[in-house]
Amino acid sequence: MAKYVDGFVIPLRKKNLAAYKKMATAGKKAWMKYGALEYYECVGDVLDSPWGLPFSKLLKLKKDETVIFAFVVYKSKADRNRINKLVQADPAMNDPKLIAKMPFDMKTMTTGMFKVIVST
Numbered sequence: 001m002a003k004y005v006d007g008f009v010i011p012l013r014k015k016n017l018a019a020y021k022k023m024a025t026a027g028k029k030a031w032m033k034y035g036a037l038e039y040y041e042c043v044g045d046v047l048d049s050p051w052g053l054p055f056s057k058l059l060k061l062k063k064d065e066t067v068i069f070a071f072v073v074y075k076s077k078a079d080r081n082r083i084n085k086l087v088q089a090d091p092a093m094n095d096p097k098l099i100a101k102m103p104f105d106m107k108t109m110t111t112g113m114f115k116v117i118v119s120t
Contacts, residue, residue, distance in 0.1 A: 003037065003116040004077045006084075008109060010068040011059050016103035017043060020068065023103060030093050031072050034086040038073035059108075068104075073116075080113070 012020055024041040031039050044066040047055040055067050074080040087093055 002076070003119060004074045004080045005114040005116060006072045006074075006080065006111065007114055008068065008070040008111050009059070010070070010104050010109040011061055011065050012043075012068050012104045013064055014066050015064065017066070019101065019103035023098065023101075024068075024070070026092060026098065030087045030090050031083065034083045034090075035079065036072050036074055036083055040072075041068060041070045043068055077113070077115075 021041070028039045028041070044055060047061070047067060049055075055061070059065075059067055061067065072080075074083060092098075
C-alpha cells in the first residue's frame with residue numbers, strides 16, 4: 001500500500017529553535033498517538049547547496065533565520081485525514097498558551113500533501 005506524507009517548510013528565527021523544538025515534541029506525541037507511522041522535524045544545517053536554488057535564497061532567509069523541514073508519514077491519504085481530525089481535536093494541541101507562543105510566523109510557512117512514489 002502506498003504511503004502518504006504531510007510536508008512543511010518553515011522559516012524560523014534561530015533564537016526560537018528551543019521553543020520550536022518544544023512545540024514539535026508535543027506535535028510528535030499527538031501524531032504518533034493517533035497512528036502516524038513516522039514524524040520528523042529537521043533544522044537546516046547546510047542551506048547553500050551548490051545544486052539547484054539554495055533554501056536560503058528560495059525562502060529569502062535573513063541572517064538570523066534557519067529553516068525547518070518537517071514531515072509526517074501515514075499509511076494512506078484516508079489514514080492521514082482520520083489522524084489529522086483526531087490531532088486537531090486533541091485538547092493538548094488546542095492549548096491557548098501553546099498557540100499564543102507560536103515560535104514562527106504562520107504566514108511564512110508552506111505545507112503540502114504528497115503521494116509517495118518511491119521509498120525504502
